[in-house]
Amino acid sequence: MSYPDNTSIVVDGVSKEFTLRYQRTLKQVTVALAKGRDISDTFKAVDDVSFTVEQGESIGLMGLNGSGKSTLLKLINGIMRPDSGQVLTRGRIAGLIATGAGFHPQLTGRENVFLNAAILGMSEAETKRKFDAIVDFADIGRFLETPVGNYSSGMFARLGFAVAIHVDADVFLADEVLAVGDRPFKKKCLERMAEIRDSGVTLFYVSHAAASVRKMCDRVLVLEKGRLAFDGDVGEGIRYLKYEDADPGNEPDEVDSLGDEELGADI
Amino acid sequence: MVTRPGRAEHVVDAPLTPPSSSQGLLEVFRRRYLLRLLVARELNARYAASFLGFLWSYINPLSQLFIYWFVLGKIVGMEDRVPGDFAVHVFCGLVVVHFFTETFAAGTRSIVRNKSLVQKMALPREMFPVASMLVSLFHVGPQLLILTVVCLFSGWVPDPVGLLALLLALAIAMVLGTALAILFSAANVFFRDFASAVGILTNFVRFGAPMIYPFTLVEERFGGFAPYYLLNPIADAVLLVQRAFWVGATPDPDATAAEHLPDHLFLYGLGGLAASLVVLAVAQAVFSRFENKVPERL
Ligand SMILES: Nc1ncnc2c1ncn2[C@@H]1O[C@H](COP(=O)(O)OP(=O)(O)OP(=O)(O)O)[C@@H](O)[C@H]1O
Ligand SMILES: [Mg+2]
Numbered sequence: 001m002s003y004p005d006n007t008s009i010v011v012d013g014v015s016k017e018f019t020l021r022y023q024r025t026l027k028q029v030t031v032a033l034a035k036g037r038d039i040s041d042t043f044k045a046v047d048d049v050s051f052t053v054e055q056g057e058s059i060g061l062m063g064l065n066g067s068g069k070s071t072l073l074k075l076i077n078g079i080m081r082p083d084s085g086q087v088l089t090r091g092r093i094a095g096l097i098a099t100g101a102g103f104h105p106q107l108t109g110r111e112n113v114f115l116n117a118a119i120l121g122m123s124e125a126e127t128k129r130k131f132d133a134i135v136d137f138a139d140i141g142r143f144l145e146t147p148v149g150n151y152s153s154g155m156f157a158r159l160g161f162a163v164a165i166h167v168d169a170d171v172f173l174a175d176e177v178l179a180v181g182d183r184p185f186k187k188k189c190l191e192r193m194a195e196i197r198d199s200g201v202t203l204f205y206v207s208h209a210a211a212s213v214r215k216m217c218d219r220v221l222v223l224e225k226g227r228l229a230f231d232g233d234v235g236e237g238i239r240y241l242k243y244e245d246a247d248p249g250n251e252p253d254e255v256d257s258l259g260d261e262e263l264g265a266d267i
Numbered sequence: 268m269v270t271r272p273g274r275a276e277h278v279v280d281a282p283l284t285p286p287s288s289s290q291g292l293l294e295v296f297r298r299r300y301l302l303r304l305l306v307a308r309e310l311n312a313r314y315a316a317s318f319l320g321f322l323w324s325y326i327n328p329l330s331q332l333f334i335y336w337f338v339l340g341k342i343v344g345m346e347d348r349v350p351g352d353f354a355v356h357v358f359c360g361l362v363v364v365h366f367f368t369e370t371f372a373a374g375t376r377s378i379v380r381n382k383s384l385v386q387k388m389a390l391p392r393e394m395f396p397v398a399s400m401l402v403s404l405f406h407v408g409p410q411l412l413i414l415t416v417v418c419l420f421s422g423w424v425p426d427p428v429g430l431l432a433l434l435l436a437l438a439i440a441m442v443l444g445t446a447l448a449i450l451f452s453a454a455n456v457f458f459r460d461f462a463s464a465v466g467i468l469t470n471f472v473r474f475g476a477p478m479i480y481p482f483t484l485v486e487e488r489f490g491g492f493a494p495y496y497l498l499n500p501i502a503d504a505v506l507l508v509q510r511a512f513w514v515g516a517t518p519d520p521d522a523t524a525a526e527h528l529p530d531h532l533f534l535y536g537l538g539g540l541a542a543s544l545v546v547l548a549v550a551q552a553v554f555s556r557f558e559n560k561v562p563e564r565l
Contacts (some may be wrong), residue, residue: 003283010283018563025290056274074562078286078389089286091279093389102387106312115308119388200277204331246350 003088007201008171009053009076013085015214016046016071022161045071047226048085055090055170058203060217060234062241067223069206073097073175076204091170094120095204096160105149109159116163130166136175137188138162153180165192170198175206190216210238287389291551293393301390305398306405311351313373313402324406328365332358339479349481350527351517356415358480359513360505362410363558366403367440367501368469374399374448375455375465382565392558393551396448400441407437421516429511435536436507439500439543446547456564476505483527497529500539507536 003010019040045068053059059067074080074097075087102119103112113134117127135144138159140151148156157180164172174193178186193216197203207213213220213234220237222230230240288294295302314320336354342344346353378385378393383538385392411433455461476499477485486493510528517523529535 007283008279053280056277076286076289079283079387080562081287083559085473087285088283090283091281097387102384104308104312104381104383106315108306111308115301115304116388118298119384119390124300155443170277170281198274200275 003052006055007052007202008057008090010086010088011052011072011076012050012087014046014049014072014075014082014087015044015172016075016080016085017042017083018045044226046075046082046223049223049226049228050085051221051228051231053202053204056200056203057219058197058217058218059205060237060248061204061211061223062208062213062220062237063204063223063229068226069223070097070175071226072223073173073204073206076171077173089171092121092167092169093173094164094167095156095170095171095173095175096164097173097175103148103160106147108146109138109144109148113159113163116160117167119171120164121165122167134162134166137165137192139185151223154182154185157181158185161189165189165196169201170203171204173204177218178207178209178212210241214238214256271364272564288391289555291391291555292393292397292547295393295397298394302394302398302401305394309373309398309402310405316504322473325409328361328410331365332361335361335479345480348484350519350523351513352417352421355414355421355513355516356481356509357445357479358410358414358417359508362407362414363436363440363504363508364473364476364478364501365410366437366503367406367444368472369403369406370400370440370444371447371451371469371472372462372465373403373530374444375451375462377448378452378561379455379459379565380464386562386565392452392561393449393554395511396452397445399448400445403444404437404441418512418516423512423515426515429515432507432533433511435533435540436504436511439507439536439539442540442547443500443543446543446550449547449554450550453554453561457557472501475499476502477509480508481527482529486529493529497535498539500543501534503535503539506532551553 001012007112020043047068049072056261061072063069065213071080073095075082076089077093077095077097078087078089079097081087096231102116104115107115113131114124114127117130117134118124121132138144138155138161140155140158143151143155151159157177161177161181172193177189181189190212193203193205197216203216205216207212217234219232220230222237222240275470290297296329314323317323319326322496334355340353340357349356374396377399378392381395384390385395449466489496497506506528510524512530514520514523514528553554
């Protein structure tokens with residue numbers, strides 16, 4: 001099948017299956033076999049999802065906890081491969097998957113910046129050129145020279161986001177980047193992502209906060225137990241979710257989105 | 268096409284491709300800068316938080332050398348069966364065997380040890396076992412230097428055939444070590460038992476090569492079965508290093524070579540290298556097959 005030249009991401013009938021529990025030891029396997037229980041139990045975290053994204057589109061990916069958003073992003077990022085279907089992407093991908101980058105706990109912040117940048121495809125010269133800007137953005141002071149294992153989760157995310165955002169990417173994935181950042185940092189991140197979006201980069205933004213999705217995105221995808229339940233207009237998508245969340249007991253979400261409502265006004 | 272107001276047009280001049288790399292080892296060698304960073308990281312991490320640090324990579328083989336030299340050379344009396352210096356004979360083997368077993372053992376643990384990266388970043392995962400191999404190779408240099416100096420004192424003169432033998436031996440250990448490291452690193456993700464099994468396997472390697480005993484002893488005991496012993500590529504590699512250093516350091520090199528080296532040693536060596544390349548291809552194929560499940564099983 002051929003796709004137009006401005007196609008950025010193709011997700012075509014993609015499924016990803018996980019094993020629910022692994023019976024790893026000899027003892028567990030024998031006991032399970034003797035009792036006639038299943039040795040493994042699988043489920044589809046992403047179930048036959050299809051969509052295409054044009055270059056420059058800004059997608060908000062929403063859904064309840066465990067609906068498969070991070071898994072879908074890992075498939076698009078190339079960390080995981082689909083069990084069936086295919087994922088195609090055009091150009092360089094950067095981003096942050098599920099709070100915090102792939103850092104090595106024993107290495108210092110500085111070393112991790114270089115390693116992470118190299119994994120994202122930056123050359124040594126490019127990293128050196130952008131190093132000050134990265135450090136400036138992360139703003140973690142002299143902790144740059146200490147092992148990242150000792151970082152707070154916010155600092156961890158800051159440094160990871162700072163590196164990812166300085167890659168000249170064609171597709172930018174952001175999964176809960178704002179979950180652990182403090183207020184000033186959240187604001188800085190949203191501003192920066194808006195800049196990235198406006199430069200024509202394809203943006204894939206996972207968030208539970210309706211306000212920031214409304215601010216950032218022009219299309220919403222909603223996942224429900226791994227299936228693509230909604231694909232379309234932002235307002236409708238958010239309404240679709242609200243409808244899903246009609247039961248009380250989601251107050252924390254409301255509080256969060258209120259916070260972001262304000263935040264949106266800030267920017 | 269929909270035009271979005273306020274957005275710059277960003278044209279990407281690249282084909283649509285699957286985002287996960289599928290070229291395996293080829294991709295590893297295309298991304299040498301990343302490989303270099305990973306090797307540097309490994310070098311720092313291997314002896315992290317230890318006072319003697321880097322020195323451990325010399326203390327380990329040298330202590331083994333001492334034990335073999337003393338127990339087998341002096342107590343068992345193996346040194347009477349070996350012309351020249353028994354310690355040189357052992358050390359020739361140890362250089363290759365230690366390189367191989369380090370590659371195998373560290374490579375097997377490499378993916379599990381780097382799980383923070385494997386779970387969150389897209390990079391060819393063969394990077395990690397290959398980096399382990401290069402780290403082990405890094406330690407071979409100084410050992411060869413020691414060996415050269417010791418041999419020079421025993422009247423050894425460098426010769427081109429010896430150099431070739433050394434290169435062939437290192438190539439065998441590199442290729443086979445990488446192949447097994449790749450294979451076992453993936454297996455170790457699914458069952459951590461593999462890391463323990465490697466400890467046993469490396470013991471077989473250590474005693475299955477003519478390092479602490481001369482090859483003549485194998486011929487003497489096994490007779491017609493000795494050629495099968497030479498089907499072990501690491502045994503060939505050890506003999507090749509002995510050809511490169513130890514033979515030339517004995518009082519009568521020609522007699523030593525005739526008596527203690529098998530006929531057609533280079534042929535066995537090339538065969539071993541070819542077999543190792545086949546194992547590498549198989550390892551790559553198996554790895555690609557199971558790599559899918561690696562990040563979720565960590
Ligand atoms: N490695 C794994 N092994 C088994 N199950 C997994 C694995 N990773 C994720 N899952 C399961 O897959 C499902 C989807 O997880 P995922 O992280 O994609 O959810 P999510 O939509 O990102 O949720 P959240 O909003 O909490 O971030 C969950 O039920 C999770 O338990
Ligand atoms: Mg998630």
